[in-house]
Amino acid sequence: MSIDKAFIQTLISRIDLIDLIDGRVPLRKKSNANYFACCPFHSEKSASFSVSQPKQFYYCFGCGAHGNAIDFLMQYDRLSFPEAIEALAKQAGMEIPHESTTRAKPAVSPDLYDALLTVLKYYQTELRQSERAINYLKQRGISGAAARDFCIGFAPAGWDHLQKHVKDPKTLLEAGMLIKKDEGGYYDRFRDRIMFPIHDRRGRVIGFGGRILDKGEPKYLNSPETPVFQKGHELYGLHQVLTAHRELSRAMIVEGYMDVIALAQHGVDYAVATLGTATTAQHIQRLSRHTSHIIFCFDGDTAGRTAAWRALLVALPIMRDDIQIQFMFLPDGEDPDTLIRKEGKVDFEKRIETALPLSTFFFHMMSASADFSSVDGRARFVNACMEHLRQLPEGLFQKMMLDTLAKKARLDKVELSPSKKSEPVKKMRSPAARAPSMVRLAITLLVQNPALALCVTEPSFLSETPGTALLFELIDTIQQHSLPTTGALLEHWRDHADRKWLEKCIKDEHIIPLNDMKSEFLGAINQLKKAANKQQIELLLAKASQNALSLEEKQRLQTLFCEK
Ligand SMILES: [Zn+2]
Numbered sequence: 001m002s003i004d005k006a007f008i009q010t011l012i013s014r015i016d017l018i019d020l021i022d023g024r025v026p027l028r029k030k031s032n033a034n035y036f037a038c039c040p041f042h043s044e045k046s047a048s049f050s051v052s053q054p055k056q057f058y059y060c061f062g063c064g065a066h067g068n069a070i071d072f073l074m075q076y077d078r079l080s081f082p083e084a085i086e087a088l089a090k091q092a093g094m095e096i097p098h099e100s101t102t103r104a105k106p107a108v109s110p111d112l113y114d115a116l117l118t119v120l121k122y123y124q125t126e127l128r129q130s131e132r133a134i135n136y137l138k139q140r141g142i143s144g145a146a147a148r149d150f151c152i153g154f155a156p157a158g159w160d161h162l163q164k165h166v167k168d169p170k171t172l173l174e175a176g177m178l179i180k181k182d183e184g185g186y187y188d189r190f191r192d193r194i195m196f197p198i199h200d201r202r203g204r205v206i207g208f209g210g211r212i213l214d215k216g217e218p219k220y221l222n223s224p225e226t227p228v229f230q231k232g233h234e235l236y237g238l239h240q241v242l243t244a245h246r247e248l249s250r251a252m253i254v255e256g257y258m259d260v261i262a263l264a265q266h267g268v269d270y271a272v273a274t275l276g277t278a279t280t281a282q283h284i285q286r287l288s289r290h291t292s293h294i295i296f297c298f299d300g301d302t303a304g305r306t307a308a309w310r311a312l313l314v315a316l317p318i319m320r321d322d323i324q325i326q327f328m329f330l331p332d333g334e335d336p337d338t339l340i341r342k343e344g345k346v347d348f349e350k351r352i353e354t355a356l357p358l359s360t361f362f363f364h365m366m367s368a369s370a371d372f373s374s375v376d377g378r379a380r381f382v383n384a385c386m387e388h389l390r391q392l393p394e395g396l397f398q399k400m401m402l403d404t405l406a407k408k409a410r411l412d413k414v415e416l417s418p419s420k421k422s423e424p425v426k427k428m429r430s431p432a433a434r435a436p437s438m439v440r441l442a443i444t445l446l447v448q449n450p451a452l453a454l455c456v457t458e459p460s461f462l463s464e465t466p467g468t469a470l471l472f473e474l475i476d477t478i479q480q481h482s483l484p485t486t487g488a489l490l491e492h493w494r495d496h497a498d499r500k501w502l503e504k505c506i507k508d509e510h511i512i513p514l515n516d517m518k519s520e521f522l523g524a525i526n527q528l529k530k531a532a533n534k535q536q537i538e539l540l541l542a543k544a545s546q547n548a549l550s551l552e553e554k555q556r557l558q559t560l561f562c563e564k
Pocket of ligand 1: 039040041042049060061062063064065
C-alpha cells in the first residue's frame with residue numbers, strides 16, 4: 001500500500017504524541033515539555049522512557065526504543081506501517097487518500113467479516129447440538145475451555161445447511177463458504193466437519209479450516225484465498241497467542257490446528273500454525289514483529305528435515321541480529337499434539353532448550369554431504385555455503401556465520417567475503433556516517449530543532465565534505481514542507497539510507513542553551529562554507545597552473561577570493 005507522503009505529514013502534525021502515548025502509558029511531566037514514564041518496551045522500575053512535546057519524539061534511555069507517533073503505534077500496538085497510518089487517521093478524523101499509482105485492489109467489504117462471524121456463530125450452535133461432534137472432540141482430548149478459546153464449531157452433513165441459515169449467498173460465496181453449481185445455485189463448501197475459525201491478528205474471522213469427522217478425503221480442508229484471507233500471510237492461533245501475552249518472549253511454529261490447540265491446552269500457549277502451506281517469509285516477518293525468538297517444530301523424519309531446511313532458507317534473508325531461530329525435531333511418529341499429552345509442559349519445554357540454533361542446523365545439513373579430506377572438497381563446501389550465507393543481511397550474525405565457515409573449512413576468514421564478486425560490501429552505509437564533527441553538529445542541532453532551517457537564507461553550496469549534501473537536503477526539505485518537529489522530519493526519511501544515522505543524531509545530547517543554538521548552527525554552516533570555498537579555490541588554482549581555466553572559471557576564482 002502506498003500512501004501519499006504529504007498526507008502522512010499532515011497527519012503527524014495533527015496528532016499530539018503526548019496524548020497518543022498518555023492514553024496507553026500514563027506520562028508524568030518532568031521538565032519543560034518533557035514527559036517520562038516507565039518504559040513499555042522493557043521492564044524497569046525507574047522511568048527512563050522520555051517523550052518530548054516539541055520534538056514529537058520518544059526515546060528510552062534504557063532500551064533505546066525511539067520514534068514518532070507512527071513508530072509508537074507500530075511498536076506498542078504491533079501494527080504494520082499502513083495499519084498505524086490507518087489508526088492515526090481514524091483518530092484524527094482524516095480520510096486516507098490513495099496514490100493513483102496504487103494497484104486497484106478490490107475493496108474488502110465489511111460485510112465479508114460480518115458474514116464470516118455469522119457463519120462462526122452458526123457452526124458453534126451446531127456443535128452444541130451434535131453429540132457426535134462433541135464426542136469426537138472429547139475423544140481427541142480437546143477440553144471445553146480450549147473449544148471455547150479457539151471458537152471450535154461444527155458444519156453438519158448435508159449440502160445446503162449454511163445457505164439456508166444465511167440470506168445473502170453472494171457474500172458467502174465471496175467469503176469462500178459456498179461453491180457455485182454449474183447448473184446454477186450453490187452448495188456448502190464444508191460438510192460434516194469440525195470447524196476451526198481462522199482469525200486475523202485483530203481477532204476478526206477471515207476463514208476456516210475443517211477436519212473431516214470420520215473417514216473421508218481430504219482430511220483437512222481450508223477456506224480458499226479470498227479478499228480477506230491469504231494463506232501465505234496468516235498464522236493460525238496468532239490472535240490467541242497475542243491475547244494471552246502482552247509481551248511474547250518466544251513463539252513456536254507447528255504444522256496443524258490440533259497441535260496449536262493441544263499445546264495451548266497444556267500450557268504451551270505460544271504456538272501458531274501455518275495454514276496448509278510451507279512457511280513463507282511473510283509468516284516469519286509477521287511473527288518476528290511480536291517476538292525475537294522463533295522455534296520451528298518439525299517431525300524428525302526425512303519429510304520433517306526437508307520442510308525445516310526449506311523454512312531455514314526462507315528465514316535467511318530476514319535474519320536480523322536480534323532474531324533467534326531454533327529448529328526442534330520430534331521423535332519418530334510423534335507430533336506436538338500426541339507428545340504434549342504424553343509428557344506435559346515441563347518435559348516438552350525441555351526439548352526447546354536442546355533445539356538446534358539456526359547456525360548449527362545450517363552447518364549440520366551442509367556438512368552432511370561434504371568431503372573435508374581434500375582441498376577440492378573443502379572448496380566445494382565453502383562455495384555451497386557461501387551461496388546461502390550471501391542471503392543473510394549484513395551484520396554481526398553474518399560475520400559469525402562466516403567465521404564459523406572459515407573454521408570448518410580450515411581457511412583464514414579474511415578470504416571469505418559475503419559480497420557476490422570481490423567488491424567490498426559497504427553498499428548501504430550512509431556517506432553521512434563519515435561526516436566530520438562540524439557537519440554532524442549542524443545536522444544534530446537541525447534534526448533536534450527543525451525550525452533552525454528557517455534561519456538559513458543563503459543558497460546551498462557545493463562541498464566535498466561528507467554529510468554536507470544531507471545537511472542541505474534536510475534544510476531544503478524542512479523549508480519546503482514546513483516540517484516543524486523531529487518526529488515529522490524523521491517520517492520524511494523513513495525509507496532513506498540515512499535514517500539510522502539521523503536517529504543517532506537525535507539521541508545525541510548537546511548541552512547548548514536554547515538562545516545560543518541559532519548562532520551555533522549558523523556558525524557551523526559558515527565554517528562549512530569557508531572550507532568549501534577553500535576546496536574550490538585549490539581546485540581552480542590547480543587547473544590554472546596547467547593554464548586550463550575558462551573565462552567563467554577565472555571570474556569564479558575572483559569571486560571566491562573576494563568572499564574569502
Ligand atoms: Zn525501554
